[in-house]
Amino acid sequence: MTAAQPLTFHARVGEKVRDRRLQQALQKARPLFVGKRARAVAALAEDQLDFEGLRDAGEEIRNRVLADLDVWLDIFEERARATGAEVLWARDGREICEQVIDVARRHGVAKATKSKSMLSEEADLNAALAAAGIRPVETDLGEYIVQLAGEAPSHIIAPAVHKSIDQVEALFAREHGRPEQPRSSADIPAMTAEARAVLREHFLSAEMGITGANFLIAESGSAALVTNEGNGRMVTTLPKVHVVITGIEKIVPTLEDFATLMRLLPRSATGQTISNYVSLLTGTRREGDGEGPTKTVFILVDNGRAALLGSPWQDMLRCIRCGACMNHCPVYFSLGGHAYGWVYPGPMGSVLTPLLTGLENALELPRASTGCNQCGSVCPVRIPLPKLMHRLREEQVKRGLRPRRERLMIGAWAWLAGRPKLYRWLAARAARYLRWLAGDHATIRVFGLAPAWTEGRDLPVGPGRTFHELYAARKRA
Amino acid sequence: MRVALYVTCLVDLMRPSVGFAALRLLEAADCEVVVPAGQTCCGQPAWSAGERAAAAALAKKAVAELEGFAAVVVPSGSCAEHMRKVWPELLADDAHWAERGRIVAERCHELSSFLVDVLKFTEPPADFAGSVTYHDSCKGLRGLGIKKQPRELLAKVPGLRFDEMSECEECCGFGGAFAVEFGEISTQIVDRKCESIAAVGADAVVGGDLGCLLNIEGRLRRRGDSRTRVLHIAEVLAGGSGE
Numbered sequence: 114m115t116a117a118q119p120l121t122f123h124a125r126v127g128e129k130v131r132d133r134r135l136q137q138a139l140q141k142a143r144p145l146f147v148g149k150r151a152r153a154v155a156a157l158a159e160d161q162l163d164f165e166g167l168r169d170a171g172e173e174i175r176n177r178v179l180a181d182l183d184v185w186l187d188i189f190e191e192r193a194r195a196t197g198a199e200v201l202w203a204r205d206g207r208e209i210c211e212q213v214i215d216v217a218r219r220h221g222v223a224k225a226t227k228s229k230s231m232l233s234e235e236a237d238l239n240a241a242l243a244a245a246g247i248r249p250v251e252t253d254l255g256e257y258i259v260q261l262a263g264e265a266p267s268h269i270i271a272p273a274v275h276k277s278i279d280q281v282e283a284l285f286a287r288e289h290g291r292p293e294q295p296r297s298s299a300d301i302p303a304m305t306a307e308a309r310a311v312l313r314e315h316f317l318s319a320e321m322g323i324t325g326a327n328f329l330i331a332e333s334g335s336a337a338l339v340t341n342e343g344n345g346r347m348v349t350t351l352p353k354v355h356v357v358i359t360g361i362e363k364i365v366p367t368l369e370d371f372a373t374l375m376r377l378l379p380r381s382a383t384g385q386t387i388s389n390y391v392s393l394l395t396g397t398r399r400e401g402d403g404e405g406p407t408k409t410v411f412i413l414v415d416n417g418r419a420a421l422l423g424s425p426w427q428d429m430l431r432c433i434r435c436g437a438c439m440n441h442c443p444v445y446f447s448l449g450g451h452a453y454g455w456v457y458p459g460p461m462g463s464v465l466t467p468l469l470t471g472l473e474n475a476l477e478l479p480r481a482s483t484g485c486n487q488c489g490s491v492c493p494v495r496i497p498l499p500k501l502m503h504r505l506r507e508e509q510v511k512r513g514l515r516p517r518r519e520r521l522m523i524g525a526w527a528w529l530a531g532r533p534k535l536y537r538w539l540a541a542r543a544a545r546y547l548r549w550l551a552g553d554h555a556t557i558r559v560f561g562l563a564p565a566w567t568e569g570r571d572l573p574v575g576p577g578r579t580f581h582e583l584y585a586a587r588k589r590a
Numbered sequence: 591m592r593v594a595l596y597v598t599c600l601v602d603l604m605r606p607s608v609g610f611a612a613l614r615l616l617e618a619a620d621c622e623v624v625v626p627a628g629q630t631c632c633g634q635p636a637w638s639a640g641e642r643a644a645a646a647a648l649a650k651k652a653v654a655e656l657e658g659f660a661a662v663v664v665p666s667g668s669c670a671e672h673m674r675k676v677w678p679e680l681l682a683d684d685a686h687w688a689e690r691g692r693i694v695a696e697r698c699h700e701l702s703s704f705l706v707d708v709l710k711f712t713e714p715p716a717d718f719a720g721s722v723t724y725h726d727s728c729k730g731l732r733g734l735g736i737k738k739q740p741r742e743l744l745a746k747v748p749g750l751r752f753d754e755m756s757e758c759e760e761c762c763g764f765g766g767a768f769a770v771e772f773g774e775i776s777t778q779i780v781d782r783k784c785e786s787i788a789a790v791g792a793d794a795v796v797g798g799d800l801g802c803l804l805n806i807e808g809r810l811r812r813r814g815d816s817r818t819r820v821l822h823i824a825e826v827l828a829g830g831s832g833e
């Protein structure tokens with residue numbers, strides 16, 4: 114999925130709000146995400162640790178990196194090479210695919226196991242691998258499910274959050290060649306074990322492991338992987354080749370900085386103090402190591418990121434992909450992630466998708482926000498997401514990407530609001546008109562001028578006189 | 591204190607009683623209240639649409655009208671946030687307006703925070719028979735830190751019982767033009783708000799922003815709830831919101 118889906122966001126909205134199973138899945142997940150994070154943050158306070166102070170520190174680390182990104186990347190490249198790893202640079206998704214396929218061909222790879230990598234989604238790598246005769250197998254449970262379904266992840270840390278247990282059961286029955294059974298949440302461990310058994314075969318037979326990286330650590334040339342399933346370990350240690358695909362902005366200077374960010378990431382993402390697995394991968398297998406790849410390749414990807422440095426959207430590059438913004442987003446939980454049309458959903462997606470795929474390809478996303486700032490107030494690195502969406506709205510206007518009719522209407526309204534006498538007169542007529550439409554009722558049930566409003570709700574109206582009319586009359590009296 | 595009451599375009603058109611309630615409250619708090627005659631709209635709708643020039647023009651118009659007052663009071667967290675936070679940013683690059691904008695912006699206050707934080711006024715003149723719950727509107731809550739003030743004031747109303755609903759800080763899905771441009775999403779969001787309101791079962795849901803209140807009331811009525819009253823905090827505190 115390298116480009117936004119053809120259907121418009123608006124068209125997808127209707128489909129998503131009417132999808133009952135999706136809605137049920139989302140309603141189930143929302144309180145879990147929100148509650149777990151809230152408890153983790155509260156527990157920090159009990160340990161006399163200050164979450165707000167940690168957020169400041171996280172923001173500072175990420176800003177420090179972005180201020181000298183080229184320098185940190187140079188240091189990383191040098192240190193990574195010194196540990197025996199190969200470092201490649203990819204400008205875009207196409208180059209990611211070419212490089213991965215090239216590495217695969219050089220090492221005779223027929224199957225690649227994968228642990229989560231959002232960059233491989235940006236590149237639509239699975240399709241490219243399959244076309245090149247290399248079988249990609251997703252091994253993160255959620256990713257495995259969406260791969261079986263032929264879908265894309267709908268959440269950056271919970272890829273299959275949109276799926277109901279019945280849907281997963283149907284997929285497993287089909288893929289694992291067994292009859293379907295009735296399932297409840299009590300069966301989740303059994304279903305997980307079933308997937309594990311299938312995946313174990315793949316872990317042992319794959320020649321290549323492909324992962325993302327949560328962070329790249331400049332001082333040691335390592336990749337840090339933060340996961341909750343053991344799959345990441347298998348993917349990075351069992352195959353002979355390990356390819357890490359990650360964005361150039363993922364660098365942090367030191368292990369100490371990494372430790373600071375690790376206090377923020379699991380708490381913000383899943384409400385955990387620490388994730389089940391944290392791996393620091395440095396170089397290739399050394400003499401005496403029992404396991405590990407003999408070949409490690411880093412593919413460091415730009416795909417539109419460098420252009421954001423120094424732009425009004427640079428703050429977005431601080432993102433550590435925790436998912437907290439979408440977990441607290443009322444729009445995300447009304448639609449699920451697929452409605453957003455590209456790799457990244459929720460508030461961070463509404464900023465990143467237009468920036469990385471082109472403003473004109475995602476005109477609705479920066480506007481599909483109530484401006485509530487529930488995202489910005491939980492973001493562990495203090496990205497002002499609503500402000501960045503707002504700047505995209507202004508940019509759309511500047512580049513002439515808004516419909517003429519909309520601009521004329523706002524222009525006319527603003528012109529009017531600059532002329533109080535005329536404005537008063539018209540407002541008074543409007544108040545009477547609304548009152549008349551409502552008849553004997555307190556509300557209007559169908560309002561032709563804003564049908565989208567009365568589609569879902571009534572429009573309560575006033576007494577048929579404006580405040581300023583009534584106030585003037587009172588002063589005269 | 592001589593204060594300007596900025597009623598907001600929405601209150602002017604949709605519910606004048608909120609403006610009069612704010613007026614009564616400020617007078618009860620010993621303010622000399624002036625309603626500047628030329629006021630229309632703070633310009634937030636233009637700003638939200640990305641129309642920076644139009645938003646800046648309306649900001650200048652309002653700043654010029656409001657300059658002479660020790661304080662400007664707005665019965666809306668959303669408009670107050672726009673005035674306090676966005677006006678200075680909009681006018682920052684304009685040598686003639688930057689300083690003027692900054693000074694006026696600092697003097698703009700949302701009603702409940704003005705009463706509590708600035709005037710230390712905690713004796714609302716009303717009484718209220720029944721239970722209320724409070725919806726924290728986003729811009730007031732997350733933009734201006736308004737949380738305790740309305741609750742402190744409501745706690746002082748004789749006869750009023752306060753019942754907190756679950757997720758009172760969750761967005762109601764209004765978002766200005768959002769509710770019309772993305773009506774279906776907005777409905778999904780406000781439905782969750784209606785469920786919280788139904789669960790707490792209060793006689794009235796109270797808030798500080800008419801936009802959110804129209805959204806919530808409209809959805810409650812459409813869902814068939816004709817019982818729960820939906821009131822602006824000024825209407826509750828000033829009294830006369832009863833029959």
Ligand code: SF4
Nearest residue numbers: 432433435436438492
């Ligand atoms: S924008 Fe902030 S909250 Fe959202 S995923 Fe990135 S770091 Fe997490």
